[in-house]
Each structure stands twice: as C-alpha cells, then as structure tokens.
Amino acid sequence: MVHRIMAAYKARLLEFDALLKEETIDVGRLRDLCFSGVPDEGGRRALCWKLLLHYLPLDRTQWNDTLNKKRAQYNHFVEEMVVEPARLSKNGSGNNHVDDHPLNPNPESQWGSFFKDNEVLAQIDKDVRRLCPDIMFFQRGTQFPCEVIVNDPEVERLHRRVTHSSLTATAVTRKGLGITKLEASNRRSAQTEDYHPLPPGSEAHWEVVERILFIYAKLNPGQSYVQGMNEIIGPIYYTFANDPNIAFRENAEADCFWCFISLMGEIRDFFIRTLDDSESGIGAMMERLMSNLRHHDHQLWNRLRTQELRPQFFSFRWLTLLLSQEFDLPDVIRVWDSLFADANRFSYLIQVCTAMMVLQRDVMLQNDFGSNMKILQHYPPVDVQALLSKATELKEGQEPPSDPSLPEDSS
Template sequence: MSIFKARVKEFEDVLAGEQDVIDLKELRKLAFNGVPDVQSFRALSWKLLLGYLSPRRSSWTSTLAQKRALYKQFIEELVLPPGHSSNGGDADGGGDADKADSGGVGLQDHPLSEGPESAWNTFFNDNEFLLQIDKDVRRLCPDISFFQQPTDYPCEIVVHSKGEHGRRLHERVVPAVLSSANVERKGLGMTKINLITKRSVENYAAMEEGQEAHWEVVQRILFIYAKLNPGQGYVQGMNEIVGPIYYVMASDPDLSYRAHAEADCFFCFTALMSEIRDFFIKTLDDAEGGIKFMMARLSNMLKSKDPNIYELLKSQELHPQYYSFRWLTLLLSQEFPLPDVLRIWDSVFADEQRFDFLIKICCSMILIQREAILENDFASNVKLLQNYPPIDINVVITHAGSLA
C-alpha cells in the first residue's frame, strides 16, 4: 500500500469509522501532518478542529440544521433591506399603519429617517464598512479564478430580488466613493496589512440576477460578522482569513455539504476569529493574546535559535512589525499560494496550543533564509521577508517541526 493510500485509510478510520465519538487526539495527530486532499477530509477535519462540530457524530445532524437555520435568519434580519419579505417581493399590507404593525416599513421608519431606532438609518450607515469589505473581497486570491466563478448554490432570498434594490450587498456600494474609501487600523502595523495590495487588484464582476460569484458570498459572510460584532466590526485582512475557509467548504466533494458552504464557513470563521480577534484590535496589542505579544514570542525564539540573525536584524533596525505583523495576523495567508496555506492551516488548526506552531513556522521561514539574510542590507532583507521567495512548503513545515 502506498504512503498516500495508507494516510487516506487512517483518516477514513478516524472520520468515517463506526464509533460515535471521534478521537480528536488522533485526528489532531493525523491532521498535523497534512490532510489528504480527497473526499471531505479537510472540510470535516477543520469543522471538528475549530469546534464547529462536536466529536459526537450523532449530534451533527441537529447541530448543522440549527446553525444553518440561524444563519438564514441572520441574512433575513441583517442583509435584506428593511421592509422586505423573505419570499422575494416587497412587504405587502393594507396601509402604512398595517405595515408598521406587521414588521414592515411604516411612517415611523421612513427611508429618510435619521432616528437612532430607524432600521433604514442603520441600513445606510452600514455602507461605511461595506465599502471596505467590497473593495477587499473583489481582490481575494487573484492568482486563482475560483472566487470570480459562480457558485452552484446562490442564496435564493438574495439573488431572486424581483427588482428590489439593496438585497445584494455590492449594489449598495457607490463605485465613485470606493476609490477613496479606506478603513484604517491606527497604530502598530496597519501599514503592513495594507501591503495586501502587493498582488494585482482585480475588479471582480458581480453576477447577473439569479447567480452569485463566490466573492459575493464571502462579502455577505464578512458583512454579517461585522454586524454581529459591532465592537470589533470589520478590519482589513479578515477577508484573507475567511477566504481559505470558504474555499475548503465550497470545494467539498460532498454536495450535500457544499450546498451549505456559506453557513458552515461563517461559523468556522467566527470560531477562528474568537481565537485571533485580539490581533485585529489595537487596544489589545499589548495583551497576552495581542499581536505585540506574538511578535515578541517570535523574536525570542529567533534569538534563542540563531543569535547572529537576531542581532543582524536588530542592528539593521528591521523590526518584527515590518514583516511578522502580517505573517502572524493573517496566519501566513498572504505569503504562500492557496494550496500551501491550506497545508499550513492543517497543522495550525491541529495544534492544541494553536499558535505555538505558527510561531515556529515563522521562525523557520527566517532561519531557512539565513545565508541570504546575513549577506543582505536592510532594504534587501525587507524585500526578502515581505515577499517571501517560492519554496516547497513541506521543507518549511518539516523545519518548524524540528524546533523544540
């Protein structure tokens, strides 16, 4: 039996065995070494490792049904315009008073109302962060065509709008404003996250009525997340976290799962963000879970593993935030091609300490470039670390695994 077939058999035994309770410890051990890109192994493994599904298989049907119904409710309440009816047409009723009583839009909530309780006022204010989301998702993974392609499972209550404007989020964005709109995370490192634009910016086209491109689905996921987390909202870079998760869910060979990729992705993304949200909140930069703390851990590991590189970068005043801010905040999603990112995330999600191994990978990325770094000046090292050269990702992961 080949090594690959043997690994597939191991995953089948853990994920598709007869036992009701999945051995998470065994799954972590297997996933840490990479999930075979066959069947639904990766999508299911990530759902388990991120805590979306419990190890008890018998609970999955009810959990998924409940979560997917909840997500549909989020769309109806947070995405559709005020006064909509979920059957695709405008809300019907006798008069304005009747509409107000039945949950539609009445005199108390006119589209021009500026009252704090006005659903329409909220609807228009949402556009401030929707502008940035729209801008970011349109350039998601431009090196592959996946996000520009139509999904086979568009959100029916959104795409069949019967001429009703505003159900599709991109319709709310005013293109003339888009070029000047920018959400800034003031403080440490935000300029590095802005380097996401180092790839070519694609102006992805929206689909016709009845269809949706994958990036439109991702836009809705991020919009709902921002609405449900007003204290955090949307911050540039979140699109790079949700992208790989959505890709995995929407590429699931099991069509019964793929049909619910949007809802499942939302809850997996929310679970992951609950662990890394401190990276995106400036006031928590110095907290134990904050980004400064993570960068300090990386620096300390580099100092202990190779004092010469550490001292050189220090003497060149090449501070960790010049490169590792983006590495850590975006879980390396910008440094490697998507297939390599998925492989890295297999190990990161399988890590019980979650981000210990991420720091080891980042440290290994520096150590592997040791000779070049020692020869380079400041400018060359910045370029090297901000645009990491192509490499077999297994070399990096194996090296990281050797670090104590």
C-alpha cells in the same frame, strides 16, 4: 519506490476514514493525523477543519442536529440582516415602519442603521472583490446561490448598496502598531481588475463571502469588520465550497460562517489595536517570535537587531493573517492543516514564522537592511513541506548549531 509511496498514502487514507467513522472522534489522534497534512480527496479536509475549529462535536451522533440548528440560525441571520433591510430600502418604509424614512433623526430608525452599515459594507466590498486574484475561483458563480436574494426583485444585493471603484490588489501591513498602511502583496503584486457581479439569478463566490463578513460585522459591532478578515475567511470558504459531498457543498456558506466565528474567537485580539500590548495582542506575538528566533538562531537575531529591522516591518501580516498572503492558496491550506491541528496552534505559528527566517539565514547574514527587508516583506518561493519540517524541528526543541565566537547575550 512509487509503489511504496502509494501504499503508504492509501494506508493514510484508511487511517483518516477509520477515525472519522468512529462514533466518538479521538481528538488527539485527529490532531496527530491532520498535523502532517489532510488528504485533498473525498472532502476529508473540510470535515477535519470543521472538527478542529470546534464547529462539529466529536460525538458523530450529534452532527445532524448541530448542522441543522446552526444552518437554520445562519439562514435567520441572512433574512434578518440582509433580506429585510434590503426590502426596506427598496420599498421605502414597509408596512411595519410607516413612520420611518431616510431623514428620520430617531436613533431607532432602521434607515440610520442601514446607512451606517453601508460604511462597513463599502470596505468589505472592496476587499472581497480582490480576494485571491491568482485563482479564478472567487469570481466564478456558486452552484448554490442564495435563492431568496437572487430571485426576489425586492431584495437589493449587498454589492449594489455601495459605490464601486477600481482598486489594485493590496495587503494589510502596519506602520508601528495599528492597521494604518496598505502596500502591494508579494504574491499579488500585479494589478488586477476587481471582480464584477454575475447576471441576475446567479451569484459569484465573492458575493457569498461578502455576505458572511457583513453578517459577522453586524453581530460584532464592537469590533465590526477589519481589513484583512477577508484573507482569513477565504481559504475556509474555498475548502468548504469545493467539498465533493454535495450536502456539505450546498451549505458551505453557513458552515464557513460558523467556522470563521470560531477562528476569529481565537485571533480577534490580533485585530484590536487597543490590545496590541496585551498578552493576547499582536505586539506580544511579535515579541514571542523574535524571542524564539533569538533562542534558535542568536546570530541571525542579532543581525536583524543590529540592522534595526523590527518585527513590525514584516511579521504583523504574517501573524495576523496566519500567513495567508505569503504563499499560494494550496500552500496556505497545507500550513493551516498544521495550525488548526496543533493544540496550541499559535505556538506553532510562531515556529513556522521563525523557520521562514532561519531558512533564509545564510543570505540574510550577508545582506544589508534593504535586501533583508525585501526578503521578509516579499518572502521568496519555498517548498512548504520543507518549511513545515523545519518548523516542527524547532517546535521539538532542537537547538541550532552554536557559534563559539558569539557571546551568550549581545543585547
């Protein structure tokens, strides 16, 4: 039995390797393979995610040019948006801004922009200091710190621009529709100390994530940074920064930035409150989720409806953060293999969320409102492979067992 499992696994590795060595990657075959999970070994997951998130082109001959161009562009962003403003702050005006000063009322003043940026940075700093507190990774030092920042005494590091205060780990939820409320996360309920900066000359992984998010906010002033984006970027950066390929690992920051940009391009409407009720907004996604539950398990849907247990109470976080706070990081990464591989990945996200409820149906049909709320807001431990198998079953359209005593529509 063990030999058969190992043989099947080795055959699967060979399938991945053969596909990834093709001059032009067959994206359909790539999706099929990744949907069932990407092997951890050999940096295969990091490479597959770069392809599935449209960072790397399918033509392998273009990879080097793409990587060189994108990494150089990101380094330019770091210089322009982090290093130069930090030097301005350190030196006062700088040679090119002799008439600029902190009290300058001119809208073009770089100081005005500097202070405004600090308001956004304060929120980013709080969030990244508590990223994935159940593992030690983000508070450890990166092997490849940003040399121009850690070794230049004239460059003030981002975390020094904001006032640090101790916080407990929190997760984004909504009251109604809109990011308005924080509550303890189910898998991060214990109080945790915020991460602290490392000594000069070194840089923790959370500081790298802080820089990525800050640059993203600068490049997207209309949306800026919204709390919860740290939970989206965390698994991507973790995956890239642990790539055994040293050249990829050295450039994990830049590569993560571009993949985050691509993913946010697809889910950014979830974070914009004015689009809640639009077709692409989070309100519509929650409606799709409950409609899907109604289709697959009318009895459970009716139970939640009767109890007035609305999707806003639990599914906002599930959908907006792509389940990144509902499971431990290895399970989140496995779920994301399937989400990224699905051609219409947010349809599959709906199926996974539906499966989470269906797997708890027997208990929830007996529970009162409070007990069901606790299950949905603090989802119990589950075999993530069993969860994904159920989601795939729902995706393929298999109907749930019918209840002959239940009317067709009790709405």
